Amino acid sequence: MTDDPPFNPALLPAGFVDRLPPEAEAEAAGVETLMRVFAAHGYDRVTPPLLEFEETLLSGSGAAVAEQTFRLMDPETRRMMALRPDMTPQVARIAATRLPDVPRPLRLAYAGPCILMAGNRGDGERQISQAGVELIGPDQPEADAEIVALAAECLATLRVQGVSFDLTMPALTTALVDAGGFDAHVRGMLMRALDRKDAAAVERHGGELAPVLIRLLHAAGPAHGALAELAAVDLPPAVRVHSARLAATVAAIEARVPGIRLTVDPVEFRGWQYHTGVCVTVYAAGQREELGRGGRYLSNNDEPACGLTLRPDIILRAAPPLPCRTRVFLPWGTLPEVGAALRAGGYATVSALGDEADARAAARRLSCALVVVDGRPVPVDGI
Amino acid sequence: MTDDPPFNPALLPAGFVDRLPPEAEAEAAGVETLMRVFAAHGYDRVTPPLLEFEETLLSGSGAAVAEQTFRLMDPETRRMMALRPDMTPQVARIAATRLPDVPRPLRLAYAGPCILMAGNRGDGERQISQAGVELIGPDQPEADAEIVALAAECLATLRVQGVSFDLTMPALTTALVDAGGFDAHVRGMLMRALDRKDAAAVERHGGELAPVLIRLLHAAGPAHGALAELAAVDLPPAVRVHSARLAATVAAIEARVPGIRLTVDPVEFRGWQYHTGVCVTVYAAGQREELGRGGRYLSNNDEPACGLTLRPDIILRAAPPLPCRTRVFLPWGTLPEVGAALRAGGYATVSALGDEADARAAARRLSCALVVVDGRPVPVDGI
Numbered sequence: 208m209t210d211d212p213p214f215n216p217a218l219l220p221a222g223f224v225d226r227l228p229p230e231a232e233a234e235a236a237g238v239e240t241l242m243r244v245f246a247a248h249g250y251d252r253v254t255p256p257l258l259e260f261e262e263t264l265l266s267g268s269g270a271a272v273a274e275q276t277f278r279l280m281d282p283e284t285r286r287m288m289a290l291r292p293d294m295t296p297q298v299a300r301i302a303a304t305r306l307p308d309v310p311r312p313l314r315l316a317y318a319g320p321c322i323l324m325a326g327n328r329g330d331g332e333r334q335i336s337q338a339g340v341e342l343i344g345p346d347q348p349e350a351d352a353e354i355v356a357l358a359a360e361c362l363a364t365l366r367v368q369g370v371s372f373d374l375t376m377p378a379l380t381t382a383l384v385d386a387g388g389f390d391a392h393v394r395g396m397l398m399r400a401l402d403r404k405d406a407a408a409v410e411r412h413g414g415e416l417a418p419v420l421i422r423l424l425h426a427a428g429p430a431h432g433a434l435a436e437l438a439a440v441d442l443p444p445a446v447r448v449h450s451a452r453l454a455a456t457v458a459a460i461e462a463r464v465p466g467i468r469l470t471v472d473p474v475e476f477r478g479w480q481y482h483t484g485v486c487v488t489v490y491a492a493g494q495r496e497e498l499g500r501g502g503r504y505l506s507n508n509d510e511p512a513c514g515l516t517l518r519p520d521i522i523l524r525a526a527p528p529l530p531c532r533t534r535v536f537l538p539w540g541t542l543p544e545v546g547a548a549l550r551a552g553g554y555a556t557v558s559a560l561g562d563e564a565d566a567r568a569a570a571r572r573l574s575c576a577l578v579v580v581d582g583r584p585v586p587v588d589g590i
Numbered sequence: 591m592t593d594d595p596p597f598n599p600a601l602l603p604a605g606f607v608d609r610l611p612p613e614a615e616a617e618a619a620g621v622e623t624l625m626r627v628f629a630a631h632g633y634d635r636v637t638p639p640l641l642e643f644e645e646t647l648l649s650g651s652g653a654a655v656a657e658q659t660f661r662l663m664d665p666e667t668r669r670m671m672a673l674r675p676d677m678t679p680q681v682a683r684i685a686a687t688r689l690p691d692v693p694r695p696l697r698l699a700y701a702g703p704c705i706l707m708a709g710n711r712g713d714g715e716r717q718i719s720q721a722g723v724e725l726i727g728p729d730q731p732e733a734d735a736e737i738v739a740l741a742a743e744c745l746a747t748l749r750v751q752g753v754s755f756d757l758t759m760p761a762l763t764t765a766l767v768d769a770g771g772f773d774a775h776v777r778g779m780l781m782r783a784l785d786r787k788d789a790a791a792v793e794r795h796g797g798e799l800a801p802v803l804i805r806l807l808h809a810a811g812p813a814h815g816a817l818a819e820l821a822a823v824d825l826p827p828a829v830r831v832h833s834a835r836l837a838a839t840v841a842a843i844e845a846r847v848p849g850i851r852l853t854v855d856p857v858e859f860r861g862w863q864y865h866t867g868v869c870v871t872v873y874a875a876g877q878r879e880e881l882g883r884g885g886r887y888l889s890n891n892d893e894p895a896c897g898l899t900l901r902p903d904i905i906l907r908a909a910p911p912l913p914c915r916t917r918v919f920l921p922w923g924t925l926p927e928v929g930a931a932l933r934a935g936g937y938a939t940v941s942a943l944g945d946e947a948d949a950r951a952a953a954r955r956l957s958c959a960l961v962v963v964d965g966r967p968v969p970v971d972g973i
Contacts, residue, residue: 216646216890217687220664220671223641225684228634235635235701239622247933249917249940249956251611252618256717257640257703258606263599279662279673281603282707288603290662290673301608304600310955312943318618320640320702324665334639349943463926507599534632543846550630557632560695560732572693573632 222333245316255297269296271480303507311344339516346511352459369492377476379449433471536570605716633699638680652679686890694727722899729894735842752875760859762832816854919953
């Protein structure tokens with residue numbers, strides 16, 4: 208037996224936090240705003256459960272996050288259940304099994320908390336917040352563009368500054384390297400070199416492809432320059448399909464969101480395990496963490512789909528604070544209709560629970576800027 | 591090795607469900623409405639995590655739900671964590687450890703999902719939805735009344751019909767039986783008889799108290815009749831404290847919510863493990879399940895507190911359906927400002943992703959009631 212250290216009742220497991228006032232309200236309001244934008248564009252909300260059977264949650268697109276997932280046993284069936292680390296596979300499951308007969312394009316939205324076993328890359332949080340959309344059925348640049356435009360509208364509504372969308376096409380790199388006909392060993396070294404953006408190693412392992420690969424490695428940057436480089440290099444037809452799709456998607460996004468900041472990294476593929484088309488990562492100026500990510504993939508039953516998940520918890524760090532309700536103290540005996548009128552006018556009222564000696568002092572103590580005197584709100588610190 | 595039966599990918603563990611359109615939206619909108627009412631009365635939102643260390647989550651008021659709680663091991667600390675079955679103990683912890691210096695009365699609100707290991711009594715659901723308030727610091731009838739009035743306002747805002755609040759005072763029964771000086775064995779039998787509302791058994795085990803107990807057993811019903819019976823019987827001073835507090839709370843509630851339907855059951859105590867004062871259960875006509883429950887208790891560090899937790903998932907079954915956004919189809923080439931104006935006017939727009947042969951047919955297929963023609967929305971099935 209060992210002596211456990213004395214337990215601190217305020218301690219939470221690493222990566223879990225209490226959101227306090229006013230952050231908790233700001234995060235909830237942020238999620239509501241995102242969901243309102245999604246709903247206005249015809250995205251219908253679905254709410255999958257926090258837990259599912261492991262077999263369902265971690266199959267298909269869910270397999271990518273299997274090792275990040277907490278499991279527990281269902282005492283009723285003795286089957287293993289998993290706490291969701293991501294909602295996208297759940298929404299794909301719902302589209303395939305609950306809504307197979309709803310006409311496509313099927314537009315779905317979702318929001319909720321997710322749990323990761325180890326801390327999320329970057330901030331170490333193990334409970335994260337997601338709010339996203341999936342557009343299921345169509346396989347067109349316009350569908351990818353609709354998703355990016357939605358995210359841009361969300362972030363503009365929350366007045367996040369300096370937003371940029373980084374586009375990648377992981378299948379392009381794979382197709383290009385496949386076209387080179389490398390043996391498995393060399394291919395592995397080349398992919399690692401590309402992943403690390405190590406031009407010298409790409410030169411060493413890339414054979415005849417090396418000049419093209421290095422040129423594309425250096426092409427990463429604002430969309431138009433990167434697309435011009437892609438257009439200028441000589442690509443096999445199997446690769447050209449992907450670069451053409453990427454260019455068409457950029458054009459469709461720019462048609463919808465004039466002035467959007469788009470960058471393209473033609474040979475980036477890291478972290479996109481189940482994506483089949485254009486992928487996007489969302490950043491804000493001065494914010495190290497991604498505000499969201501998404502892309503094109505094959506949903507259950509190989510149905511084409513694209514989606515994007517925003518992170519309300521991260522977005523709130525980049526968004527200006529929300530205006531709070533001004534608090535008004537209602538001294539004992541204030542008529543109920545006075546309080547009701549103030550609440551209808553957007554104030555938060557704080558009621559006395561008994562006759563107070565000094566209403567202004569009570570108001571001040573309870574962080575009220577106003578106090579009702581003779582039926583009207585007046586500044587606590589006024590004359 | 592055994593052969594597992596083929597696994598159905600649509601299967602969820604018992605007690606877990608997918609909320610689909612339009613129920614998912616209705617539930618989220620219901621939660622938002624509740625939280626807006628709470629915020630308007632000065633209740634500040636806190637958002638505790640889904641998981642905590644077992645020691646923290648299941649101590650104090652949390653002990654009552656310990657056996658309903660899923661546990662998992664934190665791989666980092668090897669300590670056991672618990673998935674919350676109830677948010678009230680978390681809010682009590684936050685009040686005591688994170689907000690000890692915020693002046694009292696401290697008003698906090700919260701909303702989120704909780705997980706029960708076995709199905710909840712009644713509907714068998716293992717993921718439930720909570721939205722509630724805690725009023726920490728004061729120990730006055732006016733505080734209890736504020737909580738009940740808030741719940742009444744919430745349900746009126748959601749237009750739930752036939753709402754009633756059932757008040758109990760578990761400490762009254764305990765004090766009365768304590769005053770009888772029974773030995774432990776007889777006391778146990780008497781408490782069980784009262785729990786079962788078994789008048790014959792109360793007669794058998796109640797000794798000199800039997801006539802009072804049976805009279806109170808029959809007094810359960812509309813508040814005024816029950817309080818009149820309580821006032822008429824001869825109660826020891828230690829019991830009179832509780833009946834007087836109950837009567838004062840009823841008066842304070844009625845002063846705030848004229849016409850509220852209140853019932854009182856003076857000798858009910860089942861299911862209130864950690865409550866020290868007036869307790870309340872909320873029902874709606876024709877709805878077997880409770881819409882909410884709450885009461886007075888001692889929070890961490892024995893700080894007086896009262897609170898009430900509503901169940902948005904149950905409330906939505908009793909509330910009339912929300913009006914949905916009308917869906918408008920935007921044919922390919924619709925000007926962006928036409929869509930934006932419709933969304934600002936409360937419509938949901940559904941954009942074409944390419945040139946459609948028949949816009950009306952596409953609109954009908956995607957459940958749109960309106961379609962934009964010449965820049966204006968017209969009925970899909972109109973002339």
